[in-house]
Structure formats: C-alpha cells, structure tokens
Amino acid sequence: MESKPIYQFHKGDRLEITSVQVEGVMRRRLLDLGFVRGAVIDVVQKSPLGDPIAFRVFNTSIALRREESSLIHAVKMEEDSEVKVQ
Amino acid sequence: MSHRVALAGNPNTGKSTLFNLLTGLRQHTGNWPGKTVVRAEGELRTDNHTFQIIDLPGTYSLYSNSADEEVARDYIIFEKPDITLVVVDATSLERNLNLALQVLEMTKNVIVCVNLIDEARRKGITVDKKELSRRLGVPVVLLSAREKIGVIQLMKTMDQMVDGKISTDPYLIPYEEEVEKKIEEMEPRIKEIFGDSMPSRWLALRLLDGDKNLLQALKTYIRDPQSVEIKHEPAQGGCCHGA
Amino acid sequence: MEHSAEKKIEQLDHLFQEGSDDLRDHIVSSIYQSTQGLTKEAVQYSPKKASWLDTNLDQILTSRMFGFPIMLAMLAVVIYLTIAGANYPGIVIAEAFARVEDGLTAVFQWVHAPDWLYGILVEGLYRGTSWVVSVMLPPMAIFFPMFALLENFGYLPRVAFNLDRFFKKSGAHGKQSLTMAMGFGCNAAAIMSTRIVESPRERMLAILTNNFVPCNGRWPLIIVLAGLFMAAGFSGGMNTFISAGVVVGIVLFGVVMTLFVSWALSKTLLRGVPSHYTLELPPYRKPKFWNTIVRATLDKSWFVLKRAVIIAAPASLITWILANIMVGDLSVLEHIAAFLDPFAHAIGLDGFILMAFILGFPANEIVLPILLMGYLATGSMIEVENLHDLKQIFLDHGWTWLTALNMMLFSLLHYPCGTTMLNIWKETKSPKWTFTAFALPTAIAIVVTFIIAQTVIALGLV
Numbered sequence: 001m002e003s004k005p006i007y008q009f010h011k012g013d014r015l016e017i018t019s020v021q022v023e024g025v026m027r028r029r030l031l032d033l034g035f036v037r038g039a040v041i042d043v044v045q046k047s048p049l050g051d052p053i054a055f056r057v058f059n060t061s062i063a064l065r066r067e068e069s070s071l072i073h074a075v076k077m078e079e080d081s082e083v084k085v086q
Numbered sequence: 087m088s089h090r091v092a093l094a095g096n097p098n099t100g101k102s103t104l105f106n107l108l109t110g111l112r113q114h115t116g117n118w119p120g121k122t123v124v125r126a127e128g129e130l131r132t133d134n135h136t137f138q139i140i141d142l143p144g145t146y147s148l149y150s151n152s153a154d155e156e157v158a159r160d161y162i163i164f165e166k167p168d169i170t171l172v173v174v175d176a177t178s179l180e181r182n183l184n185l186a187l188q189v190l191e192m193t194k195n196v197i198v199c200v201n202l203i204d205e206a207r208r209k210g211i212t213v214d215k216k217e218l219s220r221r222l223g224v225p226v227v228l229l230s231a232r233e234k235i236g237v238i239q240l241m242k243t244m245d246q247m248v249d250g251k252i253s254t255d256p257y258l259i260p261y262e263e264e265v266e267k268k269i270e271e272m273e274p275r276i277k278e279i280f281g282d283s284m285p286s287r288w289l290a291l292r293l294l295d296g297d298k299n300l301l302q303a304l305k306t307y308i309r310d311p312q313s314v315e316i317k318h319e320p321a322q323g324g325c326c327h328g329a
Numbered sequence: 330m331e332h333s334a335e336k337k338i339e340q341l342d343h344l345f346q347e348g349s350d351d352l353r354d355h356i357v358s359s360i361y362q363s364t365q366g367l368t369k370e371a372v373q374y375s376p377k378k379a380s381w382l383d384t385n386l387d388q389i390l391t392s393r394m395f396g397f398p399i400m401l402a403m404l405a406v407v408i409y410l411t412i413a414g415a416n417y418p419g420i421v422i423a424e425a426f427a428r429v430e431d432g433l434t435a436v437f438q439w440v441h442a443p444d445w446l447y448g449i450l451v452e453g454l455y456r457g458t459s460w461v462v463s464v465m466l467p468p469m470a471i472f473f474p475m476f477a478l479l480e481n482f483g484y485l486p487r488v489a490f491n492l493d494r495f496f497k498k499s500g501a502h503g504k505q506s507l508t509m510a511m512g513f514g515c516n517a518a519a520i521m522s523t524r525i526v527e528s529p530r531e532r533m534l535a536i537l538t539n540n541f542v543p544c545n546g547r548w549p550l551i552i553v554l555a556g557l558f559m560a561a562g563f564s565g566g567m568n569t570f571i572s573a574g575v576v577v578g579i580v581l582f583g584v585v586m587t588l589f590v591s592w593a594l595s596k597t598l599l600r601g602v603p604s605h606y607t608l609e610l611p612p613y614r615k616p617k618f619w620n621t622i623v624r625a626t627l628d629k630s631w632f633v634l635k636r637a638v639i640i641a642a643p644a645s646l647i648t649w650i651l652a653n654i655m656v657g658d659l660s661v662l663e664h665i666a667a668f669l670d671p672f673a674h675a676i677g678l679d680g681f682i683l684m685a686f687i688l689g690f691p692a693n694e695i696v697l698p699i700l701l702m703g704y705l706a707t708g709s710m711i712e713v714e715n716l717h718d719l720k721q722i723f724l725d726h727g728w729t730w731l732t733a734l735n736m737m738l739f740s741l742l743h744y745p746c747g748t749t750m751l752n753i754w755k756e757t758k759s760p761k762w763t764f765t766a767f768a769l770p771t772a773i774a775i776v777v778t779f780i781i782a783q784t785v786i787a788l789g790l791v
Binding site (some may be wrong): 020022023025026027029030031032033034036037038039044046047048049051052060061062063065067068 | 350353354357358361387391393491493494495497603605607610612
C-alpha cells in the first residue's frame with residue numbers, strides 16, 4: 001500500500017500512520033495526542049471549507065490544518081483487516 | 087494542617103467539574119507566578135482532614151511543550167503535593183493514561199480518577215477498577231463528577247492516603263534496553279546531586295530527552311530550593327471568571 | 330554552600346544531553362505500548378452502542394452544506410429570542426424601580442431634603458443605576474443561559490472548526506473564534522481568555538480585535554436602536570424579526586471587521602504566518618439544563634448588578650452634576666456637546682452622542698442613559714417605561730435611521746471599555762500595544778461611520 005499525507009484520504013477511511021515528519025514542539029504535541037507511528041486513526045470530518053480535517057485518534061477528535069496533516073503519512077487499512085477496537 | 091492535593095488531567099476530562107464539586111464555593115483564582123496561566127485553588131473538608139486542592143492546567147503531557155505543561159510539571163516536581171489526583175476520561179483511557187503514567191514516574195502518591203464513567207457505560211465501555219488499580223500500582227476511583235457519583239469513595243481514598251494506610255507501587259514504563267541502560271547509569275549520579283528529593287528515574291529520562299526548560303528549573307532549585315516554591319499571586323483584574 | 334551548589338550544577342550539566350526525535354518517539358511510543366497493554370487487560374469495549382448523536386451530529390453541524398447555515402441560524406435564533414423575550418421583564422423591572430422611586434421621593438419630601446440632594450441621589454444615582462439594571466438584566470438573563478447551553482453542549486469548538494479557514498487566511502489562530510465567543514459576554518473576560526492562544530503574535534491579534542464583538546454592555550444599545558429605527562415600519566412579531574435581522578447583520582459586520590483587521594495586521598505590524606495548532610472536538614454532551622440556566626443567570630445577574638453599582642452609579646452621578654452646573658445659559662454637558670458637534674456631524678452622529686461615548690468609557694452600559702440625560706434639558710434620566718417616548722426624544726433631536734445605524738456601528742467598533750483596557754494593559758504590559766488597542770478600533774470606527782455618513786448624505790438618502 002502506498003503511503004500518503006493523511007489529508008488526502010477520504011472521510012470514513014481508517015488509516016495506519018507510517019511516519020510523522022513534523023518537527024519541534026508541534027511534533028511533541030502530536031505525539032502526545034497519539035499521532036505516533038503505527039497508530040490507527042479515522043478520518044472523521046472535513047470542515048465546510050475542506051480544511052481543517054478532524055481525525056479520530058484514541059477515541060478523541062482532533063482537527064488539524066493542512067500545514068500539519070500534510071506532514072503525517074499513513075496507509076489506508078483494508079476494510080476486512082483486523083481493526084483495533086477503540 | 088491541610089494537605090495539598092494537585093489535580094492533573096487532560097483537557098475536556100471534566101477536571102474542572104470535579105474541582106468545583108470538591109471545593110464548592112471555597113475557591114479562589116489567581117495567576118501562576120510569571121506565567122499567564124490561571125491558577126485555581128480551593129478547600130475540601132472530609133471527615134478527618136482538610137485538603138487544599140490546586141487545579142493544575144489541563145494538559146496532554148508533562149514534557150514542557152507549553153507554559154501549561156511547565157506549570158503542572160513544576161508543581162508536582164518542586165512543590166511535591168501530598169496527593170496528585172490524575173483525572174482521566176473513561177471513554178478515552180488509552181490516551182488519558184499517557185498522562186497518568188507520566189505522573190506515576192514523578193510521584194508515588196497518586197490516585198487515578200476515572201471520570202465520565204456514566205458516559206463510558208453508555209458507550210459500552212467497562213472499566214475493571216481492581217485490575218487497573220493492580221496494574222497501575224495506585225488506587226483507582228471510578229466516578230462521574232457531573233452526576234456526583236463516586237466522590238465519597240474518592241474522599242475516603244484521599245483520607246486513607248494521607249493517613250498512610252495505602253502503600254503504592256507505581257507502574258514503571260519499560261523502555262528499550264539501550265535507554266534503560268543509560269537511565270541505570272545516570273540514576274546514582276542524580277541521587278548524588280538531589281539525594282532522595284527527586285524521582286531519579288524520571289529525571290534521568292528528562293535529561294536524556296534534552297529538556298532544557300527543566301534543566302533551568304533544576305538549576306534554580308539547586309541554588310535556592312525555596313525560590314521555585316510557587317507563591318500565590320493576587321487575583322488578576324477582570325470580570326466574570328469562568329463565564 | 331555556594332560552592333557545592335555550583336558543583337552540583339556542573340554535575341547536572343554534565344548529565345544533560347541534547348535529546349533527539351528518535352529518542353522522543355521511542356519514549357512516547359513506549360508509553361503508548363504501556364497504556365495499550367494496561368487498557369487491554371482492564372477495559373472492555375462493546376462498541377455496539379455508539380450513540381446516534383455522537384456519530385451523526387458532526388456530519389450535520391460541520392457539513393459542507395449545512396455547517397454555515399446552521400451556525401447563522403443559531404446566532405439568529407439566540408438573538409431573536411433575546412429581543413422577543415427581554416421586552417416584557419424589562420418593563421416589569423422598570424415599573425418596580427419607578428415604584429421604589431416614588432417611595433424615595435416621598436421620603437425626601439417628608440424630611441424636607443434640599444433639591445440638590447434629591448437631584449443627586451434620586452435623579453442621578455438611583456435612576457441611572459436602575460436604568461442600567463432594567464435595560465441590561467433581561468436580555469442578559471436570556472442571552473447568557475442560551476449561550477451557556479450551546480457552550481456546554483460542545484458547539485463552540487465546532488464553530489472554531491467551521492471558521493478556521495477564514496482565520497488561517499487572515500493570519501490568525503484558529504482558537505481566536507473561541508475568544509471571540511467569550512467576547513459576546515464580556516470583552517474584559519475575553520482578553521483573559523486569549524491565553525489559550527499560545528503564539529504571542531496571534532494572541533496579540535486576538536486581543537486587538539476582540540472588541541469588534543459586541544459585549545453585554547453594548548447588546549442593549551444595538552438591540553434598542555435596531556428595534557426603534559431599523560424596523561420602524563413594522564409592528565409586533567415582524568418588528569422583532571427585522572430587528573433581529575439587523576442585529577445579526579451588525580454582528581456579522583463585526584466578524585468581517587475582525588478578520589479584515591487581523592489580516593491587515595498580519596501583513597504589517599504583526600507580520601508572520603499562522604503557528605501550528607490542534608483543536609480538540611470533544612464529544613457532544615447533553616448539558617444539565619436547569620443547572621446551566623440557573624448558574625448562568627445568577628452569575629450574570631450578579632455581575633450586571635455589581636457593575637451597575639460600582640461603575641454606573643458614580644458615572645450617573647457625575648453626569649447629573651455636569652448637566653446641572655450652568656455656565657451662562659447652558660449646562661457644562663451642553664457646552665461639551667456643542668464643542669463636539671461639528672466633528673460628530675461629520676460621522677453622522679451629534680455632539681451629545683459622542684459625549685455619551687466619551688463619558689461612557691468606564692462601561693458601555695451607561696452610554697445610552699448618559700445620552701438621554703443630555704437630551705433632556707431637565708438634567709435627569711427619564712424612566713424607560715415606553716420605547717415610543719424614547720424614539721420621540723431621539724426624533725426631536727434630529728435623528729434619522731443614519732444616526733441610529735452609525736451609533737450602532739460606532740458602538741460596535743470603538744475603543745474597548747475601561748475594564749477591558751485595564752486587562753489589555755495587564756496582559757500585554759506594553760504601552761505601545763495598549764495604546765494600539767485603543768487607537769486602532771477608534772480610528773476604524775471614525776473612518777467607517779464617516780464614509781457611511783458622507784455617502785448617504787451625498788446620495789441624498791436622508
């Protein structure tokens with residue numbers, strides 16, 4: 001599976017994070033929120049103007065602007081793959 | 087004598103609701119010294135004790151990424167509250183325990199308050215209190231501050247903790263071998279500097295991680311242990327707090 | 330002792346390492362591995378029961394199609410209910426105050442109190458205070474509980490989510506919309522709430538633009554004038570409806586101005602790019618209905634009353650005195666108004682209105698009462714039992730819809746009140762920025778009202 005920035009996926013997709021390329025304090029913040037490699041997140045909602053996008057990570061909705069979400073890469077998980085219950 | 091209790095937790099976990107419930111109208115607010123962060127504290131009287139409850143800013147972690155996180159960390163490390171209550175959201179335990187585990191690295195006297203337990207039940211989430219408590223090595227209380235459930239149990243546990251009737255054995259996060267080895271090397275040298283006044287394992291990890299902010303705070307503490315003690319600033323002007 | 334401290338610091342420095350992203354990643358993922366292990370053993374999930382509200386509400390409230398219309402509708406409904414509901418209790422309170430005043434008058438007559446004492450205490454102090462309370466309290470007692478319900482329900486972060494793009498475009502922080510929401514209640518409190526914006530540059534933007542959101546003290550003025558002049562041709566329910574529409578328009582104009590000024594500042598004085606941020610969208614929670622309503626009402630009522638007594642009372646006193654000290658044929662108040670008149674007319678107002686804004690600096694609540702006191706040569710505030718009388722007074726002083734519109738806009742845009750200025754000073758500790766917070770909105774208020782007045786007059790619309 002090809003890995004893409006997470007903002008390029010569609011609402012309802014379930015993703016597995018492959019890399020976080022944000023740096024500095026924001027990287028730490030994102031890690032603390034659960035945007036870590038291997039974490040499973042859902043694309044839950046796009047705002048009316050398309051940006052920001054809300055992602056569900058560890059059962060919490062976090063909205064990210066394009067600036068950040070373009071630096072987090074993930075692959076889409078297959079529908080039938082074993083999903084981690086959150 | 088009143089015992090100091092710090093209230094830590096992620097944002098949006100109902101921490102303020104719990105704070106309001108515990109302290110009622112006996113609370114006042116001000117600023118943390120030198121920081122534009124609101125400090126709220128209040129008083130709680132249980133059957134046997136009087137507690138001074140300090141509401142720390144809501145944070146996701148304690149790694150000095152922001153003024154909020156520094157304030158919360160400094161209070162726990164330098165002020166050494168008698169009890170630290172970590173409020174966690176039952177509907178999002180995985181992430182919330184993140185903060186709880188960080189606190190457990192810093193102090194032994196912790197009670198984990200699993201809040202929003204009613205909401206979790208509605209969502210089909212069941213928390214095994216005994217198991218969680220056994221694994222974390224500290225008391226766990228299930229509560230819903232909104233519905234005023236579990237508060238009596240919490241106060242009882244607080245009383246027992248200051249009475250010394252509870253012994254804790256906090257969960258320690260295992261790191262990879264290489265990191266553990268470095269921690270092991272550093273711990274005795276940290277003890278040389280601080281004696282037993284600081285959690286050496288946690289400190290070793292923070293120094294490895296390059297936490298400059300904490301390093302500064304530690305130096306100030308070494309020069310004058312009193313200076314970092316957080317004094318209360320008078321309330322800032324302005325209206326309708328909590329509006 | 331000194332020596333050993335320095336040695337310890339040296340040891341500490343020796344132990345300190347630079348750290349790395351890899352190590353940090355490892356630390357954080359170790360914690361997550363731990364928490365996952367812990368929750369696996371201690372928590373059971375039966376994911377069947379996700380509530381309809383949680384899964385679907387955001388799909389509607391932040392959807393491409395309904396997100397903005399719903400937001401606008403909520404604002405309109407809140408304002409409509411406030412206007413519609415505030416009318417009656419306002420009259421009741423005013424009548425109660427009038428009855429007490431009759432009693433006070435009787436007492437003063439009975440003890441043969443001198444006229445000046447009666448004037449100062451009853452016509453100045455008591456009437457001024459009761460004016461503020463009876464005009465302010467009802468709309469606030471309706472507006473704030475409704476607002477608190479939306480807040481407790483979890484709607485505000487969604488507003489921030491919906492509007493974020495606009496704020497980003499204007500170089501501002503996404504959480505600025507949250508501080509604006511706070512401003513609807515009280516700008517002074519909102520200045521404190523800008524602390525949630527961590528980057529200093531964006532926090533300054535939030536501080537400098539906050540007063541473009543009408544607060545508690547300005548709502549009544551805007552609402553009253555909208556009802557009297559903007560919806561004049563309509564009666565009953567339609568009148569309320571049109572007034573609400575105009576008030577919504579004024580609020581939206583304030584929002585547009587906020588974005589525009591933020592954008593302009595981002596290009597000039599506060600140059601920079603938006604900093605990184607994350608916004609949590611907490612789950613919707615059914616608010617504790619009565620609890621929220623009672624708490625919001627009591628808190629706000631208490632606040633309004635306190636403010637009325639602390640600020641409005643002395644201000645009405647001073648106004649009464651100014652209106653009753655005669656220099657030549659005119660009172661001091663009238664002299665000031667006459668002095669301000671030429672400038673005021675250029676921006677579509679008059680000398681009394683401008684003077685009311687100046688004297689109303691301590692609190693926006695008292696602008697309208699001071700204006701009325703100036704208009705009435707008797708030098709004391711009238712009792713507001715009848716809005717029709719109020720309009721007649723305005724018309725007698727040459728008001729048109731333009732006067733009303735520009736007064737609303739001036740109120741919306743002008744300098745923050747005294748309390749807010751004080752908080753801006755405390756939060757920024759900078760004379761330069763505190764002054765900017767005063768001068769910038771004032772300049773904008775003058776320019777906007779000037780352009781409107783000159784255009785309308787040139788086109789011969791009034």
